[in-house]
Amino acid sequence: MSELLSDWEKKSKEQQKSYKQFLQKMQTKKGKGAEKLLPDLHEEAFEKIDCLQCAGCCKTISPRFKTPDIKKVSKYLGLRESVFIETYLRLDEDGDYVVKRSPCAFLGDDNYCSIYDVRPGDCRNYPYTDSGEFFKRPNTTQLNSTICPAVFYVLERLKVLVK
Known part of the structure; x- marks a missing residue:
């Protein structure tokens, strides 16, 4: 792993104010154009990071399971949708289905x-380092920098590239 990524969890926690x-x-307007850098930075990050070594997202946060996700996953598992929901999901404070536990x-x-x-869309798209969602949801991106080394990496690289 690159030098930038060594001790990334500690560094990320120390950088929360500057990330905000x-x-x-x-x-x-100053940040316009930075979105174009995201796909390349995303690729660069995942050339250095193996999700299977981390799985921080799966260990700490829960994706939303939208109706198409519930249909797809319950079919894949051979369960009725109601049984799948009852067994694995709960409603969160926003009224979204999420996994019961971490x-x-x-x-x-x-x-x-x-x-x-057949993973849910939230899992497929996480950590949003290659899309405009990265900037549109700054609080989520900031939190994700403490969960996912790719988010930390992209933020750190962006800070150097966008001045």
């Missing part, structure tokens, strides 16, 4: 996802 300010700046029930001891081929 940086992400606010990215939402102004780490995710579908995460194996080897950090592989048992429903990877």
